Amino acid sequence: MTGFADRHIGPAPDERAALAEAIGTRPGLVMDEALPDAIRAAGGAAGDGAPMRADAGADAAERAGGGGGARDGRARRLPRHGVSEAQALAELRALAAENTVLTPMIGLGYSDAVTPAVIQRNVFENPSWYTAYTPYQPEISQGRLEALLNFQTVVSDLTGLPVAGASMLDEATAAAEAMLLARRAVRGQSDVFVVDADALPQTKAVLRVRAAAVGIEIVERDLAAGETLPDAPFGVLVQYPGASGRVSDPTPAIGAAHTAGAQAIVAADILALALLRSPGACGADIAVGSTQRFGVPLGFGGPHAGYMSVRQGLERQLPGRLVGVSVDADGRTAYRLALQTREQHIRRERATSNICTAQVLLAVMAAMYAVHHGPDGLRAIAVSVAGRAHRMAQALAAAGHAHVHAEFFDTVRVRVPGRAADVVANARDRGVLLHLADPDTVGISVGEATTDADIEAVLAAFGAEDGAGRDTAGSTALPPELRRDDEILAHPVFHEHRSETAMMRYLKRLADRDYALDRGMIPLGSCTMKLNAAATLQASSWAEFARIHPFAPVDSVAGHLELIDQLEGWLADITGYDAVSLQPNAGSQGEMAGLLAIRGYHASRGESGRDVCLIPSSAHGTNAASAVLAGMRVVVVACDERGDVDLADLRAKIDEHASGLGALMITYPSTHGVYEAGVLDITEAVHDAGGQVYIDGANLNALVGRATFGDLGGDVSHLNLHKTFAIPHGGGGPGVGPVAAKAHLAPFLPSHASAQRPRDGIGPVAAAPYGSPGILPITWAYIRMLGADGLAAATDAAVLNANYLASRLGEAFPILYRGERGRVAHECIVDLRPLRAETGVTVDDVAKRLVDYGFHAPTMSFPVAGTLMVEPTESEDRAELDRFADAMIAIRAEAAAVGAGEWPADDNPLVNAPHTAESLTREWAHPYSRAQAVFPAGPAQPAAKYWPPVARVDQAYGDRNLVCACPPPEAFV
Template sequence: MRLDPTLLDHPDHFVRRHIGPDSQAIQAMLGSLGLSSLEELMAATVPAGIRLQTPLDLPAARTEYQTLAQLKDIASKNQIFRSYLGMGYADCITPPVIQRNILENPGWYTQYTPYQAEISQGRLEALLNFQTMVADLTGLEIANASLLDEATAAAEAMTMSYGLSKQGARAFFVSAQCHPQTIAVVQTRAIPLGLEVIVGDHQIFDFSQPVFGALLQYPATDGTIYDYRAFTAQCQAQGILVTVAADLLSLTLLTPPGEFGADIAVGNTQRFGVPLGYGGPHAAYFATKDAYKRQIPGRIVGVSKDVHGRPALRLALQTREQHIRRDKATSNICTAQVLLAVIASMYAVYHGPTGLKQIAERVQRLTTLLAMGLQKLDVTIAPGPYFDTLQVQVENPAAILALARARGVNLRSGPTLGISLDETTEPSDLRTLWEIFNQGGPVPFTLADLSDPPSLPESCRRTSPYLTHPVFHRYHSEHELLRYLHRLQARDLSLTHGMIPLGSCTMKLNATAEMIPVTWPEFGKIHPFAPVEQTRGYQVLFAQLATWLAEITGFAGVSLQPNAGSQGEYTGLLVIRAYHQARGEQHRQICLIPQSAHGTNPASAVMAGLKVVPVACDPEGNIDLADLKAKAHTHQADLAALMVTYPSTHGVFETAIQDICEVVHAHGGQVYMDGANMNAQVGVCRPGDFGADVCHLNLHKTFCIPHGGGGPGMGPIGVARHLVPFLPQHPVVDLGNPQGIGAVAAAPWGSASILPISWVYIALMGAAGLTEATQVAILNANYIARCLSPHYPVLYQGPGGWVAHECILDLRPLKLSAGIEVDDIAKRLMDYGFHAPTVSWPVAGTMMVEPTESESKAELDRFCEAMIAIRAEVRAIETGAMDRLNNPLKHAPHTAHSLMGDWDRPYTRAQAAYPAPWTHEQKFWPSVGRIDNVYGDRNLVCSCLGMEEYS
């Protein structure tokens, strides 16, 4: 009898762990829909003309054990050198208490963006700490809750400066002493806006040139600590706004930008405890003057109060969000780097002002000692003072670089050699460096032979206090910090508590096996500008992931550089723009966008230098094909692109998608597909097959990178073959083609260290698993729609009454019948232990529900039961059994504080706080009551309050 080889297959199939419903539950849900199989569901929901006829060509699914072993083998091809490369990146020490309890903790990394503030108070406090830290260290009045990277933040500063300028100038000065990747991203951003970037020496800048703003590096990229006061004074006299890209750690020692005349400060908080990660993710910061608070890009956490008069945090000034401003927006930023900003803020909380200063002083002292030792060896060094970087002149740089690499050391190459020290540098490292510059031989001195290094001169030394708030003084022991972290975590609802059914946001399982490699040193301790030959493991991972994503989407090429979905949109449009220009059709500048599109679409189009023309939608929520044809014909000479989301923004597979693409192509345009809903297509249909030319992919949605409370994200793009030559380049690493657009992110492969998450997900699932995930996501959405349709109308449905992976519940009738707003139901869901679905988007007064494939039938049923119970509470108001103003929905969410003392409401405390059976077993308590948003905007406070405010 021959052995059956299938008996040797590993029984632990990850697919069954990722997909929530088991086979029995799937059949039960199909039965409730009148279907017999997932294939029958696909035939009913997905247009026949676009459905895949063959399986995806991907490697077979593997177990978690097998996948991690293979990835470990790939990671081992990376070489961990001591990188003294600088350029805005420095190795650092992540305190283990922060690594284990934030970076590796699903209670923090599976949170969603804090739009429902009452159940997001923990990370909002951490972000308020971040804003306070940045404002204090930069000496400016207001900071946002992080941006994507330093280069992007500098580009945002340029466009903000241009918007504020009253000079009429269209030129922006950038010091040649800025980091090269920052210069490149600023130049990329300027071109489509018709702005000129002047790169030069600030010391000899001719102020007769009309410029609206200037960008300086502090300390400069070569380590020079310039006194910028004369330059900024002249800029102020001429109405030129000055942005300073500053190293945050150095500002514990150096005069902060706000004190020498800067209007804006930007930078990277990576060295505050966040691993290098071959370029990211890292939280950039953006600080400015209070006068500019309504122009600042990104999100701001503000202090307001709840209905009980207690302090409560929220996202402030939300009218700046791009889904409201659309084509009038000055930025398309709709995300942040929340998880990384939280880490950076807690690094400051843990060390406090004294600890941060000690770290900075140690780095500065070691740098100065290194310089003294090199001078003993008669090596020529640029004059000080120094913070962390030296520029060294040698006769044969190539020989020194070779000696360095032989010792496992990376130095920055160029006309001179650069050495940047960091928190991890030890005295023994100085000896290694001295020996390298001594032609590899031993040096005739020790550290003890050197005199005490001089401190920084008074002219550049900081004298003002910083981080004075008690939060930066209380939690310096691990015991205290651990309790603080868990106290904040307990105030936030995450996927560890239950389903987060947000439409268009895809809050699916972020499996532990997918997350583990992120903190492997083989991925985390690599400098983004390390020589490529040291990063062979990363190159293998990039190549495999890009190949898999190309197969999944049907495209010919992929760029992994965009480090957010919004940046993927922008990059895709720049690629289309470059394609038209290469064909001599620069005049093609019209971008057609459906009126239902996500607000970042028109914002991205304007940033890419395009003019937005809206396209109407029909009563079913689909693109109005007649209006599209009319607009395409009217603008055929100038048509650049159509931006379309598929399935539609309304959660339906539009049957005319192929016709839509053909119309655009027939009039000379390109089709950009927003990949926000790609999780409804994987393995079922491919945008490259049915007519899209470009598509960005939200890896933080479809491909399991967690949302991290509002970031990190990754937004790579796939493109058709004719667009491959125009994918992004990079100024430091050889990347792309000569025709390629400029850099769109600081690092060549974006936030590289989180790409292993998506690699592991695809490897674990395989083609069949990915396809089934899509099918079950569509099944779960239709099951919820069917369960809730007797209680809430489902607003948009495709032929046969089917939806795609999400459904829109129309709550508008409840306002007329009971005075109940959509926000009342969102807040009441908190009492039931749920995060609300997406509220009032894409249609005001509605909820968009997306369950994802990871939620079990039991969890779907629990959510439906909650929504049905809330509808019964509304019905009590409609019948007069409950007062229209004094009822559980209007007072929701109910905090423990609100239940104490006298109770004068016409419903019981139990009905308020324990409205469902499961709340007796596990109760999530909102830590604040409903927040007064108007008060918060009128009385904007976006840094930590003094303790008297909490008394």
């Protein structure tokens, strides 16, 4: 029977031999030729088996029928051999069975939501949505861009603020980003930030971690009680409703903030805003929160789409991604990412945020939840939630149990002096989880999925009965003066898709407008768009993983914790480190966590002055941005003509900053797509000067099984589970960015007060204790089915595929960087600058023309302007590699025709690309044929032609005329 590795790796064994032969070598020698001798010596030669700490004992247990050791804890170490899809799913079923699915009524920012089946099947479980990439190429991303514009419109409408972003990582980190935005908006006033005492505890904890890194003082005030603000704060955050459930008017606190010269931030429950006056109507400058309760599973804490919206005047400082409306070359309305010059990849150490991703797949689900239900449906759900909470509170009051707040939306705090723990235990016995607020107080939160039976179980736990009767379910405990009276979600998109037929067709129509991995190769350098195997994804939908509250008691989440423990152990083996935290919910957050660990380590040794971070000029833009947000000073190190770190400049910078050197951040293999031969000299020089080495794990997929970051002298790294370990990109998120470290840094990794298994650390960098554990079964299955040997084989295949493409593309274009034996790593940089000088054809022209050939473009102008960075991954077979190479070579010939004057410079297939189907119906006055425009590959064109829905999008127009909400229907006429 064919194993998972043979299905995951695109080229079959005989194809791999042919690919190797085509580049003048043998399959077993490609890694030998690509890896420098020093790295091979450190990590083990390519042919001698994986150097990772594979667990032979686990394999023995597996052969004896012990399930790979999973049941007795021995499988924490990485198994050498993979297992079948059936066995991996059986082991996941066993882990899932160790979780107990109880009705979650804990609240604290997480609610039991209902995912409409039409959205679960057609978005969450649909590869057309989950295998898409970030919509940097707008012409082939119109479907997900429209979905994100829907999301922005929902957030903007409900918060009452005109500009909303395309999602944040979660509510707590959104609040932290809002804090930093407020500081930028009120420059120089003070370093004091005021936080509502009734804010969510995890939000307060994340704020404290982020504030400490950049010198901000956090001050708590009971804002609902009218406590006086400190002098001259730059920002004030109000929770609405509060974590305790209390609903109070935020207007006085907002007014006090403005009087003090501060920006007012409201952290708001998105469902409550269907009934409550909006933050914008109350005068807020910024609103943040989570859209989890809009149909997104709890997932033990994530992934969920956070949100942020801002008043007019702050839109150009908004962190993260922003979808805007523009026009295409034909004047038709088109969408694209707006104001991209704000992004950290461009601004680097001047960036205002390090966020490199979003939660697109979850934002799409939340947006489609609003499309599915419409404004009337959302209000009905909100009324139902508030009504059940009110009825429950009345019944408890009738039984003599006073509630703490008379006005609330979904959460009731009940006083039971000395008996709170007993009540929580009684409810647990009845299958319901409540919040133990303190020894005298129980918190109860109602969600969309809460039933009458759940309410009756809660009342029974208190010894009460439902004396209020079900006829009061429509009444609420909301203050009348805060009831919302303005229109929400008026755009037709929220009214046109009431039936499932209409909704299904809408989702299909949007998916058809996009190019995702289910259509063809996405050869993005640095981004690793590999196969997201269906078997790895299955468990994420299981209720035993999806319907678990992040603060559920430890004895109800044993399966999750065991999976997390195993995965942390496997990743430690793969990286050569001693400890791993899975909490960071994006690669950028993993970077920041690793740098905070370094800062904590230096401070513990009395060397807090070590705050200089050396970063090569070729590094990912998030590196510099993360360093700044970790409170470090960035010093750029030059690269030489080979693309390697300039050792002479590095040593000079080390000497210049010796006493203040905190860290060096490097990427290995380098961002230029080569294995630098001098990496051990680099790390040794930094260690000799007292610094720590941060190795960016973005390119780990070119190293797994052949060397470890620990071998290279790394002290800490983040990993991208959405790259190396096959969690889907989802159109730009979700991501998971675990941070792994040597033992001396382990005490400074992220921690969380509500973690089921507490650990020492710096505090949280994400809202939930384990970040986004709802998607960790994907990586667990990927590693389990490949094993150490399969992971190493995937690395070898990725490097072989990249070298084959470098060889073929090298026939037509210069390949910018190669290693010491002429090989590249997992990606190669194609230099188009000579082409432009010769013909006038730009990198944009080539990227857009690739769409006509049926491809997503490679990474453009990163890390070198005027280039394409190509990464085929191990998942693509030779036919797809050749189809791409043929397309690039054909485009080179087309450019030559332009340069020779056969086609005018301003009217040729490249400058007019991509060509829409609609363009064929107009009068054709171009000097090339319709067939040359849309079927340039001739017989090699794929059978299912991809038709871009819009022509080339005018980016500048959209930035000059910023529109970030759904345009009216007449815009498309």
